[in-house]
Amino acid sequence: MEATVKLEISDAEWEVMRIVWTLGESNSRQITEILADKMGWKSATVKTLLGRLVKKQALTTRKEGNAFIYTPLVAEQDAMDSATRALFGHLCQMKVGQTLADLIDNLTLSKENIADLQAQLADKAKTAPETVACDCLPDGCDAMKQEA
Amino acid sequence: MEATVKLEISDAEWEVMRIVWTLGESNSRQITEILADKMGWKSATVKTLLGRLVKKQALTTRKEGNAFIYTPLVAEQDAMDSATRALFGHLCQMKVGQTLADLIDNLTLSKENIADLQAQLADKAKTAPETVACDCLPDGCDAMKQEA
DNA sequence: AAAACGCGATTACAAGTGTAAACTTTAGTC
DNA sequence: GACTAAAGTTTACACTTGTAATCGCGTTTT
Structure with missing residues (x-):
């Protein structure tokens, strides 16, 4: 360790x-x-x-x-x-996917970088969850909205 | 603007x-x-x-x-x-590809996130350059190495 | 040897940050 | 109306950061 x-x-x-x-x-x-x-x-x-x-x-x-x-x-x-x-x-875990997409939009990646990422994503897809929940609030997040 | x-x-x-x-x-x-x-x-x-x-x-x-x-x-x-x-x-532009890969390794992405990223990357590959150069030094970067 | 120059070390100083206590104002309660 | 509780405002204070100037020392130059 x-x-x-x-x-x-x-x-x-x-x-x-x-x-x-x-x-x-x-x-x-x-x-x-x-x-x-x-x-x-x-x-x-x-x-x-x-x-x-x-x-x-x-x-x-x-x-x-x-x-x-x-x-x-x-x-x-x-x-x-x-x-x-x-x-x-x-960052809000529910929104990292979109953030990553927006980020990649702004980056210059080589063909090789892209190929590597594609392989990695294909592999990651195998065990990916259906959805990722927001982790900004203690409870479920979408709960208690507008309680104020 | x-x-x-x-x-x-x-x-x-x-x-x-x-x-x-x-x-x-x-x-x-x-x-x-x-x-x-x-x-x-x-x-x-x-x-x-x-x-x-x-x-x-x-x-x-x-x-x-x-x-x-x-x-x-x-x-x-x-x-x-x-x-x-x-x-x-x-960050060094030459290394953002690897950094992105390392980052994705640590993130939890949904199947949908991944599918979106795959589509985005496939599209981005069409116009991607063969390589991305290091932009840490004024000149080419790998130049002048160890001149000290 | 004296002078000048390059380099690291010390000092400076305002703005931003993390973390909060103390004070003040406001809205209910008795 | 006086009191209290809660919310906002002011003050605090040490540490980090950006951006240097200045000081002291060893080295190079004349």
Whole structure:
């Protein structure tokens, strides 16, 4: 049983992580250059974010000369999965299906992605329930409507 | 062109919204009862959240006797869609396919949901690109790897 | 060696969030 | 009409987040 430490990566921090994840490792100069360009951030801002990410243990450092080299301590896919599961976890379960549909409408997926999803859905259909109930209220949800 | 006002609903506020969305409208006593139970919140906490939601224009009120009746000003599905689009919007586009797959693994979908998604995907496949590139770095992404 | 520059660390500071207590107003009750 | 209970309003307070400036130190340059 993994004692998964809940890692909260903020939006701004996420931008930093994406770069380190993609590069595998990087130093603050390189990260700063990219984010100065992409986000218009000052180097001080990036330094703050890097510091917070190290404190949060999302990144680790290794000294190289006068500077640090930053490496991810969490896998990008894991972070993406927790973030999405956290979000969907507090949405009305009855409406996640539609939300997923609306989301997919806005995403660009490759043919391969789509094929994989189709296979996955075909399999999932075998054990899928007929309906999914709303879980927003203690009782059944549709109950007590407009009791106010 | 709708001037869509960016509505930021926090996690705690979301819990309140779910109840009002589901009931259609409600008063603070009813909401407090449910959340005292589900979240362990004091009535003062719920009052604060209701106040913030009214100020943010996520809810509106109508006086009834000594109390207010709260009604949503934003549709639940719209709020869910913005929240999910906002999240996926800052994830690596190359990895959203896998993320979606991992997410679906964790969701309960009805047979109908699945059928709808399958139809949607079949249609989307027609115009899908062969691959989706990573958009985490300015250049091509896989470029400059390990330059540090 | 002195000066300048790059890097990490410390400090800043307002806005948003979670969580609530205290105060005030209002609507019934005796 | 005075009192009380419930609902709304104000105040509180620590933590997170976005966005930096500044400080101190080691390294590079003149």
